[in-house]
Amino acid sequence: MARKCSCQICKTKGSTDVFYKVTDDKGKNKYYCSKEEYDSFMKDKENREYLIKYIAVDVFNYSEGQIIPPILLKRIKELNVFYDYEVIYECFKDSKDNIKYWIENKGFSSEYGMVSYIMKIIESNINDIYNKWKYKKSQEQKKKNNDLNLEIINEITEIKQVKKSNNILDFLDEEDV
Ligand SMILES: [Zn+2]
Numbered sequence: 579m580a581r582k583c584s585c586q587i588c589k590t591k592g593s594t595d596v597f598y599k600v601t602d603d604k605g606k607n608k609y610y611c612s613k614e615e616y617d618s619f620m621k622d623k624e625n626r627e628y629l630i631k632y633i634a635v636d637v638f639n640y641s642e643g644q645i646i647p648p649i650l651l652k653r654i655k656e657l658n659v660f661y662d663y664e665v666i667y668e669c670f671k672d673s674k675d676n677i678k679y680w681i682e683n684k685g686f687s688s689e690y691g692m693v694s695y696i697m698k699i700i701e702s703n704i705n706d707i708y709n710k711w712k713y714k715k716s717q718e719q720k721k722k723n724n725d726l727n728l729e730i731i732n733e734i735t736e737i738k739q740v741k742k743s744n745n746i747l748d749f750l751d752e753e754d755v
Pocket residue numbers: 585586587588589590610611612615
């Protein structure tokens with residue numbers, strides 16, 4: 579029987595027979611407005627983990643398990659209000675050598691000072707990266723649309739061919755009579 583539930587992500591209230599159900603590893607059912615919302619949430623989570631790991635390992639040369647300064651996590655979260663984690667990742671990748679250079683040569687006396695400096699580098703670079711990313715995404719979307727159009731055209735051609743062969747059969751039947 580359907581029960582009331584609310585979306586784990588956006589807290590919208592709904593019903594268990596309509597909402598998208600995911601059973602977690604403890605066997606507990608969790609509900610989401612739609613599969614799309616759930617998928618994009620999980621993708622985002624994955625992208626965030628990827629980014630954080632990249633910063634820890636590739637930028638800071640941290641050992642496994644060593645934590646990133648919380649102030650940096652906070653600043654990244656603020657960036658993510660507008661920029662996708664993918665964009666922030668690309669930006670860190672692009673600025674990596676620059677950031678590493680300053681960490682080694684600037685002699686920061688506090689983590690706060692270091693993070694502020696890193697974020698200045700990121701912020702001065704991120705719109706260029708964002709524009710490139712946006713362009714790439716639009717090209718991908720265009721390609722997807724083209725593929726879809728092609729698929730539809732193929733389908734229509736197939737239907738036409740089937741119809742044609744049916745007509746021929748009809749014709750033959752009449753001739754036979
Ligand atoms: Zn929702």
